[in-house]
Amino acid sequence: MRADLNVPLDGDRIADDGRIRASLPTLATLISRGARVIVCSHLGRPGGRPDLKYSLAPVAARLGGLLGQEVDFPGDIVGPQARSAIAALRPGGLVMLENLRFDEAETSKDDMVRGYFADRLAAPVDLYVADGFGAMHRKHASVYDVPLRCVSAAGYLVQAEVAALRQLTADIQRPYVVVLGGAKVADKFDAFGSLISKADRILVGGAMAFPFLAARGLKTGTSLLEAGQVDAAARYLELAAPGPIELPSDLAVATEIAADAPRRVVAADAIPADQMGLDIGPESAARFAAAIGTAGTIFWNGPMGVFELAPYAAGTRAVAQAMTDSDAFTVVGGGDTGAAIRALGFAGDAFGHVSTGGGASLEFIQGKTLPGLAALET
Ligand code: 3PG
């Protein structure tokens, strides 16, 4: 089973185990039916070589705790230890492989390189179960190439994700409000091209806002900003004009990402040169909440600020609160966004759907074909 157990870590402590819990229904079923289960996942972006910071060992331990059974963790992927752990599996037993991205072949752009790795992953496998929805937008060996080599099926998580997210691809109840934030700006930037024509309003917060503020000619201080994105942001603003794209008008700023650094609220056109935006400001939060309140459908991907630090959680909390207050069909997408709502004390069932995929849900609602889903259909 390919799961997405890419959970947020705080050192070697699991900060949020939502993605592990989301994998339990399929795993429990496989176990109860006497399958010999090999679970695999990536964790973070270790860059194609082993880096113990990104070991899945703590995840294996947590999974064992949640399932109430031992999870064998041999510590390699397709090496001799994994092979002998798999050979020793009994019906209902579970082996978790080490982080797939410890091998550069997993994410290689070369089909042959990925294919060779996929051959080795698939060698002991009778049935492949795709349940790692959060990684299905990646054309990676474990996501795309292994299912091409095996009898394969979608797990319960993937089935539930597809059923819920499909509601955002046709007959959408309007107004359709999309809220975008988060720090993986490069990954999600392309989404604007298609969402501009689909959504009635696009509210932008988090680090996603800085290229747009910069494109408007504002100074963003030391905020997270990749230069190449400013031109693209300018093109999207032009394309959208007068536009569904709405930016923060005020921000909470500080000199560093630390809870005890002095926090100030400034207008978006007055970010001091030595400070960075760490949350949307109260005026923007109220405006975003009001926009959410008028929506018939809301899709939210990416926190509005550094919610992990209490002084910068208010924007994210305001968006979550407005969504739970609304009668609209509400979808929260993303590992971090799901973790954010749980960390801030919101119940998952207060939303229409909480997706475990960030980039994956965003690509799905644009109508793109996810490689992991495509591979199941061939
Ligand atoms: C995620 O957290 O979005 C998924 O696990 C995919 O991770 P990636 O963006 O590093 O491919």
Ligand code: MG
């Ligand atoms: Mg993520």
